Structure formats: structure tokens, C-alpha cells
Amino acid sequence: METRAGDPGAFAHFDLHRVDSPAFVIDAARLRENLRILQDVGERAGVKVLAALKAFSMWSTAPIIGEYLDGVCTSGLWEARLASEFYDGEITTYSAAYKPDDLDEILRLSDHVIFNSPGQIIRCSAIISAARARGESFDIGLRINPLHAEGEVPRYDPSAPHSRLGFPIDQLTEEHFALIDGLHMHTLCEQDFPPLARTWDVVFDLLEPYFGKFKWINLGGGHHITRADYQRDELVQFLLDLKDDTGADVYIEPGEAVALDAGILVGTILDAHENGIAVAITDISATCHMPDVIEAPYRPAMLGELPGDPEVIGDEGAVRLGGPSCLAGDVIGDYRLPFAPEPGRRFAFLDQAHYSMVKTTTFNGVPLPSIWLWDSETDALECIKRFDYETFRDRLS
Ligand SMILES: Cc1ncc(COP(=O)(O)O)c(C=O)c1O
Numbered sequence: 001m002e003t004r005a006g007d008p009g010a011f012a013h014f015d016l017h018r019v020d021s022p023a024f025v026i027d028a029a030r031l032r033e034n035l036r037i038l039q040d041v042g043e044r045a046g047v048k049v050l051a052a053l054k055a056f057s058m059w060s061t062a063p064i065i066g067e068y069l070d071g072v073c074t075s076g077l078w079e080a081r082l083a084s085e086f087y088d089g090e091i092t093t094y095s096a097a098y099k100p101d102d103l104d105e106i107l108r109l110s111d112h113v114i115f116n117s118p119g120q121i122i123r124c125s126a127i128i129s130a131a132r133a134r135g136e137s138f139d140i141g142l143r144i145n146p147l148h149a150e151g152e153v154p155r156y157d158p159s160a161p162h163s164r165l166g167f168p169i170d171q172l173t174e175e176h177f178a179l180i181d182g183l184h185m186h187t188l189c190e191q192d193f194p195p196l197a198r199t200w201d202v203v204f205d206l207l208e209p210y211f212g213k214f215k216w217i218n219l220g221g222g223h224h225i226t227r228a229d230y231q232r233d234e235l236v237q238f239l240l241d242l243k244d245d246t247g248a249d250v251y252i253e254p255g256e257a258v259a260l261d262a263g264i265l266v267g268t269i270l271d272a273h274e275n276g277i278a279v280a281i282t283d284i285s286a287t288c289h290m291p292d293v294i295e296a297p298y299r300p301a302m303l304g305e306l307p308g309d310p311e312v313i314g315d316e317g318a319v320r321l322g323g324p325s326c327l328a329g330d331v332i333g334d335y336r337l338p339f340a341p342e343p344g345r346r347f348a349f350l351d352q353a354h355y356s357m358v359k360t361t362t363f364n365g366v367p368l369p370s371i372w373l374w375d376s377e378t379d380a381l382e383c384i385k386r387f388d389y390e391t392f393r394d395r396l397s
Pocket residue numbers: 052054055073094186188189190220221222223253254255256257
């Protein structure tokens with residue numbers, strides 16, 4: 001998968017020895033810059049912008065996010081609890097399926113509760129009615145699947161054939177609208193505006209007979225709005241038109257765009273040897289700290305990497321970097337390092353604020369990176385959290 005982020009920004013001048021290793025360092029100034037862009041789009045288009053906690057839920061930054069956005073979207077009970085404990089604004093919850101036992105609390109904590117199928121809404125109707133009878137106020141939504149694939153990689157495309165995510169739009173009927181207040185769709189991943197426009201073209205025709213029958217429509221995430229080349233003016237005009245056409249309130253819930261290029265993962269070379277090519281073991285593990293490197297897969301950009309083509313196996317000057325775990329495939333990639341691969345040397349991978357910190361594991365007893373907040377405008381640096389042996393032990397029994 002091609003990654004189009006990786007702008008070092010102020011990290012180009014950050015001394016990597018100011019923090020532990022491994023460590024996530026988040027730049028609050030870059031976060032605010034992203035949030036200002038999202039807020040501006042929201043205000044100009046008159047739509048609500050929610051931050052997707054699944055991508056970035058470093059809750060010590062919740063007050064910053066709350067200054068700019070309208071709320072957060074969550075993926076189930078635990079994120080909804082986190083949202084209600086720390087974040088401001090509205091809470092929207094969507095899960096591919098709810099456990100009936102979780103639903104009471106989810107309905108209490110969330111403003112919008114979005115289901116993946118009308119069947120589950122019907123099965124949960126007694127729980128929903130009882131919550132309303134207790135005076136709780138929430139909207140019910142249905143996630144639709146536009147059946148229009150725009151994704152680069154099927155694993156990241158909720159509209160890929162036979163997807164389990166969202167109710168197929170061609171099965172929607174008038175009766176479904178009696179069950180719901182709003183609609184949701186999430187079909188994009190790291191995409192710019194044209195894929196959204198093409199998706200809506202398809203959805204428009206199928207949904208037009210039902211305009212006026214839903215109060216709101218949530219266009220999910222996957223919008224790379226804070227990327228420098230994103231067509232933000234077109235998006236604003238599109239959202240204004242969409243509101244006019246449907247008569248509905250509109251929500252978007254970007255995750256990655258909130259934290260794009262706002263964080264690095266700092267690591268250290270522990271050992272190096274030759275095995276046909278130069279190889280180095282680091283204290284950053286792909287599988288434990290950046291699992292998308294293996295899952296997506298993608299090659300994270302490195303701070304200060306020298307030009308060249310390390311993707312060519314054996315490229316002279318390139319070093320294969322991997323983690324300390326026993327997994328043979330715990331390989332991050334081949335890199336042209338800006339220094340000799342000597343033990344003790346520090347380096348950093350770019351654009352690691354989103355979908356890394358939320359996905360870490362302690363497989364092999366590999367320590368979790370500590371979490372730091374830096375403000376590149378003031379140079380203030382704070383260690384937010386260090387993880388110790390007990391964190392590893394207490395996840396096991
Ligand atoms: C329902 C939903 N909303 C929002 C998002 C956030 O997407 P992104 O981080 O790509 O903007 C996701 C990501 O998977 C999602 O599944």
C-alpha cells in the first residue's frame with residue numbers, strides 16, 4: 001500500500017535523545033494545525049466533524065480535540081466509555097454487531113447508535129424502547145454499504161465484494177426508514193475527494209426516493225482532508241450540495257486526518273550484522289508497535305532517510321531493519337540510514353500517531369513505547385506515560 005503522508009514537519013529539528021526509546025512523540029502544534037483544517041471544513045460546509053477514536057485515542061490530547069471538533073465516533077462500549085470519560089461533544093457509536101448486554105450502556109453514552117443491519121435493530125428493539133422509556137435520548141442509525149468499491153486494497157475497502165460491513169444499499173426499502181433516524185456509510189481509506197464524489201453519485205440514485213426520511217447522514221472516515229493536496233474547496237461545495245439535496249444534517253468522522261503527520265516513533269539500533277545484505281535489530285517491532293507495516297503492508301517513512309531506492313534488495317547502503325521479536329517476518333523495511341548502523345544510534349519513523357499507538361501489543365514481552373507530547377511551537381516536552389513490566393504481566397494471567 002502506498003502511503004502519502006510522511007512529512008517530517010517540525011520533527012526535522014527534534015533531538016531524538018530527548019525521549020526514551022522506543023517512544024511515540026506527538027506534536028501538539030501539528031495536531032492543532034490538522035484540527036483547524038477540519039474545523040474550517042466543518043464550519044464552511046455546515047457539517048459536524050467527529051474524531052474517530054479507533055485511529056487516535058491518546059486521551060491526554062482530548063481537550064485539544066474538543067477545542068476544534070464537534071465530538072468523537074467510537075466503535076463499541078469501551079471506546080464509548082473512553083469518549084464519555086475524557087472527550088467533549090457528541091458521541092456516535094457504530095459497531096459491526098452489538099452484544100445485547102453492552103447495549104444499555106452504549107445507548108446511555110452515545111448520541112447516535114448505528115447498526116450494521118436492520119435485523120439487529122429489530123432484535124434489539126425491546127432494549128431500545130426500554131432505554132427511551134427511561135428517558136434516555138439517542139438516535140438510531142443504519143450503516144449502508146454503497147456496493148461501490150474505490151479502495152486500493154480490498155482488506156481496507158468496506159465496499160469490496162461480499163463485505164460484511166454495512167447493509168447493501170440495493171436491499172433498502174421504505175419500511176427500514178421506520179426503524180431509523182439516520183444513515184451512515186464508510187467506504188474510503190486514505191482517499192482524496194474524487195472517490196467520495198463517485199461513491200455519492202452511485203448512492204444518490206438509490207437513496208433519492210428516501211430523501212426527507214432520514215434526519216442525518218454520516219459519511220464515515222477515510223477522507224484524507226488534512227493532506228496538503230486534498231481538494232478541500234470541492235469537498236465543502238459537495239457537502240453544501242448534499243445537505244441541500246437530502247435535507248439532512250451531515251456528519252463526517254475522520255480518524256487518520258486528525259493525527260496525520262502529527263507523531264513519530266523513536267527507536268534505537270540494538271545490533272547489526274551482514275547476511276547477504278546489511279541487517280539491524282532495533283527496539284521497534286513491526287508486529288508489536290506498527291502492525292500495519294505487516295498487515296497493510298506498507299513501508300513507514302524514516303526521518304532523514306537518504307535518497308536512493310532501498311526497495312531494491314541489496315541496494316548498496318541500505319540496511320534491513322527489524323524488531324527484537326522471534327517472528328521471522330518482524331521486518332520494518334530496508335532503509336538508507338543517514339548514519340552507520342551502529343548499536344545505540346537513534347532513528348524515527350514518521351506519521352506514527354494514528355493506527356500505531358492504538359494497535360500495540362506486548363507479544364514476546366516486547367516493551368510498549370512510552371508516550372510523549374511535544375509542542376513544536378513552544379518546545380515544551382512532557383512524558384505522558386511509561387509502560388512497565390506490570391503492564392505486560394497484567395494483560396496475562
Ligand atoms: C466507521 C468508521 N468511521 C471512521 C473511520 C475512520 O477512518 P480514517 O481513520 O481512515 O479516517 C473508520 C475507519 O476504519 C470507520 O470504520
